[in-house]
Amino acid sequence: MATSSMSKGCFVFKPNSKKRKISLPIDDYFKKGKNEPEDSKLRFETYQLIWQQMKSENERLQEELNKNLFDSLIEFLQKSHSGFQKNSRDLGGQIKLREIPTAALVLGVNVTDHDLTFRSLTEALQNNVTPYVISLQAKDCPDMKHFLQKLVSQLMDCCVDIKSKEEESVQVTQRKTHYSMDSLSSWYMTVTQKTDPKMLSKKRTTSSQWQSPPVVVILKDMESFATKVLQDFIIISSQHLHEFPLILIFGIATSPIIIHRLLPHAVSSLLCIELFQSLSCKEHLTTVLDKLSLLEHFYSQPLSVLCCNLPEAKRRINFLSNNQCENIRRLPSFRSARFIRAVSELELLGFIKPTKQKTDHVARLTWGGC
Template sequence: GCFVFKPNFKKRKISVPIEEYFNEGKNESEDSKLRFETYQMIWQQMKSETEQMQEELNKNLFDSLIKFLQKSHSGFQKNSRDWGCQIKLREIPTAALILGVNVTDHEFTFRSLTEAVQNNVTPYVVSLQARDCPDMKHFLQKLFSQLMDCRVDVESKEEEKDIQKKTHCSMDSLSSWYMNVTQKTDPGKPRKKRTSSQWQSPPVVLILKDMESFTTKVLQDFIIISSQHLHEFPLILIFGIATSPVIIHRLLPHAVSSMLCIEIFQSLSCKEHLTTVIDKLLLTTQFPFKLSEKVLQILTSIFLYYDFSIQNFIKGLQLSLLEHFYSQPLSVLCCNLPEAKRRIHFLSDNQCENIRRLASFRRYVEKQATEKQVALLTNERFLKEETQSLLESLHVYHTNYFLVLRCLHQFTSSLPKYPLGRQIRELYCTCLEKNIWDSEEYASALQLLRMLAKDELMTILQKCFSVLKSSSEKHLGSTEKRIEELLAQLQSLDEVKEEEDASGSQSKGLQKTDLYHLQKSLLEMKELRRTGKKQTKFEVLREKVVNFIDCLVREYLLPPETQPLHEVVYFTAAHTLHEHLNAAPRMALHTALNNPYYYLKNEALKSEEGCIPNVTPDICIALNCTSSAAG
C-alpha cells in the first residue's frame, strides 16, 4: 500500500545580528550598535596593517628564494653541454627554509610563498604534507593531481584528468606529461606574451611543508628517482623545516643528500616578529585601543612559553578588542580624537553617569576646586566639555609617552646585561606596571649610562633626535632642540685628550663599553666623587645628558592608571582573557555539566544549589542523577 507521511513543520532559524549580542545582559548598552561598528572598523584597520607588515617582513626572504629558483635551472633552459653544468644538473636544487617552531604560522608563509613563486617563476607549484603521503604511491598521486590543477590552459584540464585516471602515476609518466605540456603549441590560437625566464621550460617547484614529518623511505626513494629524471623533469625542492638544517642529514644518508644542491634560507625570528607586531599595533597613536600590563603579559607569556605563534597572538589581541567593546559601555569613545569629540555631544544621561563612575574620573574630580567639582557632578554640558579636554590630554599623553619610550629604549637596549630589557616590549611592560624610575633596574641603567664613551653617547643622541624628528606631532619640540644642543656641545669638545688633575678618568670614559671596564670605572667614579676631584668637560656634559633623559622619563612615562578616562581605551580584564585562552578542558567540562548557566547565560537555567530546573539539558540531569546515586 501507499502511505503518506506529512513532514513535521520545522521552524525556520532566525539569524540574530552579531551586534545584538552586545545588548544581552547589558542595561547600559544603548550604543551597542555603534560600539560594534567601531570594533569592526578598528579591527579591519589592525588586520590590514598586520597583513602589510607580514608582507614586508617576508619580502627579503621571498626575494632571495625567488632569485635562487630562477637561477637553479638556467642550465636546463640553455641545454648546456659543459661538463660542469652536466654534473650540476644531476643535483636537485633544494632550498632549506628554516621557519621556526611556530608551526601555526607556517601555513600563511607557504601560501604567500606559493603565490610569489607562481607570479615570478613558474605556474607549476605543488605543496605536500606528510600526512597525505604515507608511501611513495600516495606521494606521486598527490604530486600528479596538484600538477593537473596548475595547468594554465583550462580547456585541456579535463582531458589530463582523464589521462591521470588511466595512467599509473610514476616519474616516467610525470616526465612525459611535462614534455607534452611544455612543447605543446596551438598555432591556430593567439597566445599571451610570456617572458622566456618564466615560461620556457619552467621548473616544477615542490614544497614539502613539514619535512621532519615525512618518512625516511619516502624521501629517499623520491629523491633517488627524481635525480635520474632531472634532465627531462626539472624539479626544485623547498623543505619547510621547523627545527634545524641538521635534520636533513639525520633523515637522509650521505649517498642521498649528495644528490641535493642545498641552500639554506632563514626566516625572521619569532621574537623579533612579535616585537614588530607590538610596535606597529600598540606603540602608536594610530590605533586608540591599548592593553593593560597584565593583559599584555598574558598574551606575551602564551607566545613565549607555549606556541611562538604570531597568528595566535593577533587572535588574542582581537579577542581583547572585542571584549573591551562588549564589556565597557564607554568604549564608544575609543576611536580617533575628532570622532570621539563629536560623539561626546550625543552621550545620553546614562553614559554621562558612567563617566562619573569611572575610578580615574573620581580621582580627577577630587583634585579640583569645590565649584568645579559641583559642576562636573551636576552639569551635563560642562561634563561633556571637560570630557573632550581630558580625551585630548590622553591623546597627547600617548604621543609623548611613545616618543620618550623609544628614546629611553635607544639608551638602554645596548647596555651590558640589559637591565631594562633588550626588546622595546619588555621596557613597555615595565613602564605600564609601575613608575619605572623607582625600580632597581632603572637605577642600574643610569649608572651604566654614566660610563658611556663619547662616540656611543653621540650615536644614541642622534638616534633619539631621529625618533623625535620622524614624529608628525611636535609636542616635544623643545626636547628636540635640547638634544640638538647637546649634540653640538659634544661635537665641539676637543679630540685631544684633556689633562686631568687626578687619575685618567677621561680615558676610562672614552673606552668602548664592556662590563668589566664599566664596573671598574664605576668604582673609580665613586671614589672621585667621595674625594671631591674635579670632573672633565666630557664627564660634566655626559652627566647633563643622563639627567636630561631621567627628567624626560619622570615627566612623560607615567603609568596609564594616572590618566583620567584611561578606562575608555585600555582593556584591563586580564582574568576574562585568561579564561578564554588558557584552556583547562576537564574543568570546563565539569563546569558546563554542573552549571550550564555559566556558559549558556540563559536565565531559565539559574537555580539554587541542589535544584535542577526543568529546562536543564538532559546530559546535565543524567550527570546529576549519577552523582547523587554514587553518593
C-alpha cells in the same frame, strides 16, 4: 566513561546535544552584564570598525614580512633554474646537474596556519617563476606509488595549455598503474615543446623566457614523510634532472637538522640546500592578544564609544546621555585635570597657599561639588 590512562592527562567529556548551551552572538554578549543598553550596540559597532582597521593594517604588515621571505625564495629558484639551463649546455656542468636545488623553509611549530603560508607561496611562485607548482603532504604519500600519483595528478592540473592538458590527461589516465619518472619526464618534454612560452602566463615575466620552466615540488610536512619515500624520490629525480628540472621546497616545523637525520649523506649530497626562515611566532601571538584586549576594552569600558576618529567623536559627544556624562566626570583623569586647574587658579589669585590642608579642601570642593 573510562578515564584510565597510562599517562597523566586531562579528560574532556562533551555534554549531550540536548544539554549543550546555545552560544549567543557577540553583539548579544555586549548587551549583558554591566553595559548600558543605550550605547552597547554603538560600542560593538565601533569595536568592529576599529578591529577591521587593525586587522587590515596587521595583514598588510604580515604581507610585507612574507614578501621578503617569498622574494628571497623566488630569487633562489630563478638563479637555480638559470644555472640549470647554463649547465645543461655546458659539458663541464653535467656533474652539477645531479644536485637538486632545495629550499629548506623553517616555519616553526607555533605558526598558526601553515596552509595559508603555502597557498600564498604557491601563488607567488606561479606568478613569478613557473606554472608547475605541486604541494604534497605525508598523509597522501605513504609509499612511492602514491607519491608519484599525487605528483602527476597535480602536475596535470598545473598544465597551462588546455589542449595538451586534455590530450595528456587521457593518456595518463589509461596507465595509472605505470607511474614512473621516465613517463613523467617524457610527458614534461612533450608538454614544454608543444607549449608556447609566451602563453604560459601574462603575469609571469622571468619564466616566460624559459622554454622549459622548472617543476617546484613543495613537501609541506617534510618531517612526516617516510624516510624510504624521500630517499627513493630524491635518488630517482637526480638521475632525471637533465630532462626534468626539479626544485624542492621542504616545509620544516622543527629544525633543519631533521634533513640530515632523515637522509643519509649519500642522499643529502644530491641536494643543494639553502635555508629560509619564516616569521616568528611572536607576530601571530601578538595579533591574537591584541584582538582579545580590544574586545575586552570595548566590553568593559562604557566610554569606549568615543574611541573613534576625532570628527566622529565630536559628533557623538553631542548625543551623550546624562549617565555617560556622569561617567566622564568620574574619570580619574577628568578629576585630576579639574583639581589641578582649580588649585592653579586659586594660587594665582592669592586666595590660598600650597599647604596640604588647603589642598585637601580644594580637592573636596572639586570632587564633591561637581
